[in-house]
Every structure is written in structure tokens, then in C-alpha cells.
Amino acid sequence: MNTEAIKELLYKMADDLLIIGHRNSEWTGLGPILEEDISFSSMAQDKIGQAQALYVLLHDLGEQEPDTVAFTRNANQFHNAQLVELPNGEYDFSLMRHFLYDHADQLRFEALANSTYEPLAKVARKVKGELKYHVFHANTWVTKLGLANQESHDKMQHALNHAWNYALGLFEPSANEAALIDESIFIGENTLQEQWLQNITPVLLKAGLTIPNPSTWNPIVGGRIGIHTAHLEPLVEEMSEVFRYDPTAEW
Amino acid sequence: MYGNAYIDPNDKAAMMLAGEDPQKLAEFEARIARGEKIEPKDWMPKEYRKQLIRMIEQHGHSEIIGALPEGTWITRAPGFKRKLALMAKVQDEVGHAQLLYSAAETLGKSREAMINDLITGKSKYSNVFNYPAYTWADACIIAWLIDAGAIINQVANAKGSYGPYCRALDRICTEESFHLKYGHDNVVTLATGTPKQRELVQAALTRWWPPIMHFFGPSDKISNHTEILMKWKVKMATNDDMRQQFLNMYVPKIWDLGLTLPDPNLKKNEEGKWEYTEPDWEEFKRVINGGGPCNAERLAVRRNAEERGRWVREALNTADSKYMVPLA
Numbered sequence: 079m080n081t082e083a084i085k086e087l088l089y090k091m092a093d094d095l096l097i098i099g100h101r102n103s104e105w106t107g108l109g110p111i112l113e114e115d116i117s118f119s120s121m122a123q124d125k126i127g128q129a130q131a132l133y134v135l136l137h138d139l140g141e142q143e144p145d146t147v148a149f150t151r152n153a154n155q156f157h158n159a160q161l162v163e164l165p166n167g168e169y170d171f172s173l174m175r176h177f178l179y180d181h182a183d184q185l186r187f188e189a190l191a192n193s194t195y196e197p198l199a200k201v202a203r204k205v206k207g208e209l210k211y212h213v214f215h216a217n218t219w220v221t222k223l224g225l226a227n228q229e230s231h232d233k234m235q236h237a238l239n240h241a242w243n244y245a246l247g248l249f250e251p252s253a254n255e256a257a258l259i260d261e262s263i264f265i266g267e268n269t270l271q272e273q274w275l276q277n278i279t280p281v282l283l284k285a286g287l288t289i290p291n292p293s294t295w296n297p298i299v300g301g302r303i304g305i306h307t308a309h310l311e312p313l314v315e316e317m318s319e320v321f322r323y324d325p326t327a328e329w
Numbered sequence: 330m331y332g333n334a335y336i337d338p339n340d341k342a343a344m345m346l347a348g349e350d351p352q353k354l355a356e357f358e359a360r361i362a363r364g365e366k367i368e369p370k371d372w373m374p375k376e377y378r379k380q381l382i383r384m385i386e387q388h389g390h391s392e393i394i395g396a397l398p399e400g401t402w403i404t405r406a407p408g409f410k411r412k413l414a415l416m417a418k419v420q421d422e423v424g425h426a427q428l429l430y431s432a433a434e435t436l437g438k439s440r441e442a443m444i445n446d447l448i449t450g451k452s453k454y455s456n457v458f459n460y461p462a463y464t465w466a467d468a469c470i471i472a473w474l475i476d477a478g479a480i481i482n483q484v485a486n487a488k489g490s491y492g493p494y495c496r497a498l499d500r501i502c503t504e505e506s507f508h509l510k511y512g513h514d515n516v517v518t519l520a521t522g523t524p525k526q527r528e529l530v531q532a533a534l535t536r537w538w539p540p541i542m543h544f545f546g547p548s549d550k551i552s553n554h555t556e557i558l559m560k561w562k563v564k565m566a567t568n569d570d571m572r573q574q575f576l577n578m579y580v581p582k583i584w585d586l587g588l589t590l591p592d593p594n595l596k597k598n599e600e601g602k603w604e605y606t607e608p609d610w611e612e613f614k615r616v617i618n619g620g621g622p623c624n625a626e627r628l629a630v631r632r633n634a635e636e637r638g639r640w641v642r643e644a645l646n647t648a649d650s651k652y653m654v655p656l657a
Contacts (some may be wrong), residue, residue: 100404103403103404104404106396106400106416106419106423107393107397107423107630107634108630108637109423109634109638110634110637110638110641111641111642112393112427113427116424116427119416119417119419119420120420122416123416123420126409126413126416130413144409145408145409149407168637169641222644222645223641223644226644226647227643227644229640229643229644230640230644233640313404316405317404317405319405320406320465323407323465323525323529324522324523324525324526327523327526328518328522329518
């Protein structure tokens with residue numbers, strides 16, 4: 079078992095979840111309707127709980143406590159894809175990001191439910207049940223807003239165009255991935271991306287939305303190795319503000 | 330949290346019953362006296378409907394506005410345990426608004442109309458949310474003591490006469506009791522923590538004491554108007570009674586933690602009643618009328634959220650959508 083490769087996988091997954099959960103939680107009190115406020119908050123809680131479960135696995139592999147890992151690292155020590163750190167923008171972008179991200183995550187956790195690394199497989203079997211609802215929520219809303227009227231359609235198409243290359247960055251290959259594939263720990267990012275395209279294409283088609291022309295695809299990568307947009311640093315500083323106020327304290 | 334809407338004492342009692350059928354009114358009052366609940370399709374006096382809409386609506390507004398000062402601390406909550414708990418708590422508050430708006434809708438005012446009256450400043454919300462939550466400890470004090478005050482108010486109102494409101498309040502109170510535990514646990518952690526944490530929580534408590542004393546509103550003027558509302562079980566307890574109950578339950582707990590309250594006159598007298606320095610009611614009025622530190626900001630944030638979400642609501646409002654009276 080290649081521990082370094084497993085840690086690499088766990089870190090990027092956990093950081094994705096923590097950061098998107100944090101972003102989703104920023105909708106609390108500000109959603110377009112109360113029901114959506116509540117939905118985004120629910121999903122945020124799931125994501126942050128899932129992140130915590132993965133940081134616990136990392137701790138079991140010798141990394142620091144989940145709180146220390148999540149609340150004391152600097153932005154360049156995070157391995158999330160840049161997609162999840164982008165500001166919420168308007169509801170169209172938040173919703174489209176949620177759609178693109180959660181489809182990928184659902185497939186990732188479904189694959190990991192059969193991982194030969196049993197601690198992760200166990201977590202994945204629980205998480206994939208939660209993600210089913212996140213994807214259901216995303217599909218429902220993307221379809222509804224894609225078709226409702228010209229304004230909502232245009233906004234959703236624009237959000238898709240804007241998010242697309244960042245979403246492709248979710249599948250940035252990791253250095254030790256071959257070892258994970260060899261040991262049947264994880265199916266690998268390329269396979270995941272193929273499955274993802276297969277899953278999102280019919281939903282977007284049904285929503286009347288068009289995937290950008292493949293000739294324009296240009297995955298925005300770097301997040302997995304700590305290269306981030308300018309948006310992550312203020313997020314991380316805000317997240318750890320109280321925790322760092324008195325590092326000796328129990329909160 | 331947060332239902333401390335109060336009845337406008339300036340309404341003329343004589344106006345209240347104008348034009349009501351005396352026989353229907355007598356039957357209505359007899360039902361309430363027997364402890365029956367009034368349901369949406371039952372006959373009710375116009376004034377009963379009006380006061381309930383105002384009260385439930387204000388309560389709903391207080392929930393969504395109340396989500397703002399605490400919500401800003403979700404992104405800063407220290408550690409997974411606190412972050413997850415605060416997210417769940419604030420989500421509950423937004424859920425309470427949803428329940429309350431549904432209850433008010435059964436009386437004939439739509440959620441859209443209520444939210445519109447909120448953002449235009451026509452209808453009010455709990456005054457405490459016009460004060461800022463400067464630090465993490467402020468959010469903890471709110472979760473403990475403002476929710477505690479709200480529970481006292483809501484437990485009383487849950488025994489009122491309007492069925493949908495009572496049922497909403499029963500559910501709300503169950504969730505609030507967890508919020509109270511969450512808030513208490515946080516304050517205990519800070520009060521028994523490092524010197525920096527103690528300093529933080531003491532400062533927050535000192536800051537929040539005047540708004541907490543304001544929370545239940547000024548002493549009720551005993552008027553015919555108030556008497557009728559109490560007979561109709563719209564108003565269930567006087568402001569002073571609720572304030573006494575709050576002081577009795579929470580001042581000893583605060584003192585037990587070694588925290589101090591900024592009122593040298595605060596003590597329980599020989600008759601078991603709490604004595605205190607009368608809060609500054611001029612300040613209370615000033616804040617209700619828009620002069621508090623955060624009134625403008627809170628409404629601006631809410632207005633902005635409504636504006637940004639407009640296209641989503643319009644997209645939902647398609648030709649095949651129709652209005653349904655909520656089940657409450």
C-alpha cells in the first residue's frame with residue numbers, strides 16, 4: 079500500500095469538500111428563496127462533515143488532528159481544485175459549480191466504495207448516499223432554470239461557460255496516481271472524467287444548455303499542487319481567524 | 330429564536346370590535362375560553378387576524394434577520410465541531426422563518442407581501458438584531474441568551490389560541506432547546522478557557538446586556554386593548570413577567586460562570602422578584618425606529634439578497650404554477 083499516494087488522494091478530496099462546503103455556507107441567510115437557503119446550508123453541512131471524515135483518515139495515517147490540518151494551514155498548502163475556491167458570485171454560478179462538482183464527487187465516491195483501501199471504502203459507502211441527494215438537487219435546479227425563461231437560460235449558459243475549464247481542473251492528474259490505479263485503490267482521474275462527461279451531458283441537454291466546444295477546453299490546473307487563485311487566501315484567513323486568535327485554547 | 334413582537338399599545342381598544350357580529354364574537358371567545366384552537370377557516374374577528382398576522386410575520390422576519398449576525402460567524406467558527414453546529418443552528422432559524430411565514434399565510438398574507446413589507450421597513454423584527462456581533466463570543470452570547478429569551482416568549486405563545494402558530498412554535502421550541510444547549514456549551518467553554526477567551530466572553534456579555542434587557546419590550550400598559558388580546562390568547566404573558574422569568578433562570582447561571590453583569594442594582598429581593606436598573610427605553614425606541622447601529626445594514630443586506638434572487642423567483646413563477654395555501 080502506497081501511503082503517500084493515499085494521502086495525496088485524501089488531501090485533495092478533503093480540501094475540495096472543506097472549501098466548497100465553506101462557500102456553500104456563505105449562502106446562509108442570503109439565498110434567493112428560503113428553501114434554497116436551507117438546501118445550500120444542508121449540503122454545506124454534509125460537505126464539511128465529509129471533509130472531516132477524510133481528515134480523520136489522514137490523521138490515522140500520521141497527519142495532524144483534523145482541526146489543526148483544516149484551520150492552521152496556509153492557502154498554498156491546500157490541494158483543492160481552483161473551481162471550489164472561486165467566490166460564490168450569483169446563484170447561477172453557485173448552482174452550476176455545485177452541479178459540475180457534485181456529479182464528479184458522486185462518481186468519485188461511488189468508485190471509492192469499491193476501493194481496496196478499506197477505511198476509505200467505508201467512508202465512501204456512507205458519503206455516496208448523501209451525494210445522491212446533492213446531485214438530485216443540482217439536476218432539478220439546473221434543468222428548471224435552464225428551461226424557465228430566456229434570462230435564466232442565458233445566466234445558466236454563461237455560468238456553464240465560465241465554470242467549465244475550472245471544472246475540468248477537478249481531474250488534474252496527481253503525481254502518484256498510477257500506484258493507486260495499480261492497487262485498485264482508485265480508478266484514476268481520466269476514467270473519472272469520462273464517466274462525468276457521460277453523466278452530465280444528458281442533463282445539460284435536457285436543460286437546453288450547451289457544453290463548450292471541445293476545441294476550447296483548457297483545464298485550469300495547479301490546485302492539486304498548491305497553486306491557487308487570489309480568492310483562496312482570504313477564505314483561509316477568514317476560516318481560521320478565531321482558531322488562530324488563541325492557538326493554545328480549546329474552542 | 331426570537332419571537333418578541335409586541336402589540337402596538339396605541340391601537341384604540343374601542344376600534345377593535347367595531348362591526349363584529351356579537352353572537353359570532355361570543356362563540357369565538359367561548360371556544361378560546363374552553364381552550365380550543367382557532368383554525369384558518371374558522372370565523373375570527375378582524376382585529377384577531379390583524380394582530381396575529383403582525384405578530385407571526387414579525388417573528389418570521391426576526392428569524393431571517395437574526396440569521397445575519399450569527400451567519401457571519403459560520404465562516405469563522407473555530408474548528409469542525411463549532412462550524413458544523415453553528416451551520417445547523419442558523420439553518421434552523423431560516424427554517425423557522427419558513428414555518429412562520431407559512432403559519433401567517435394561512436391568515437391571508439402571502440410570503441412575498443411579508444418580505445416586501447420587511448425590506449421596505451413597513452414591518453418590524455426583533456430589535457436585538459440591530460446590534461452587531463463583533464466577535465465570536467458575541468455569537469455565543471446570542472446563541473445562549475437571546476435564544477433563551479426567545480424560548481420563554483415562544484413557550485408562552487405556543488399555548489395561544491391560533492392553531493397553525495402554536496404548532497409551528499411547538500416545533501420551533503424543540504429546536505431552540507438545542508440552540509440553547511449549543512450556546513451554553515460555547516459560553517462555558519469560553520468562560521472556563523484561557524484569559525483571552527474569558528476577556529472575549531465578558532466583553533460580549535457586557536455589550537449584549539442592554540439589548541437583552543430590552544428584548545421583552547417595555548412594561549405593558551394595562552389597557553382594554555391588552556386585556557382583549559390576552560382574553561383572545563394572542564398575548565400570553567406580560568413583558569415584565571417574561572423578563573422576570575428570564576432573569577430568574579439565567580442570572581444565577583451567568584454568575585456561576587464567574588461573569589459579571591453591568592448593572593450594580595441587579596439583585597433578587599426578599600419577595601423573590603428581580604430588581605434592576607430600568608433599561609434605557611429611549612434608546613429602545615430609537616433603535617426600533619431605525620436608529621440602531623445595524624438597522625440600515627441589516628435591511629440593505631436583506632434587500633440586496635431579494636434583488637439578487639429575483640430572477641430565480643421569476644423563473645419559478647411559470648404559467649403552470651399556482652398559489653397553494655400552506656399546510657400549517
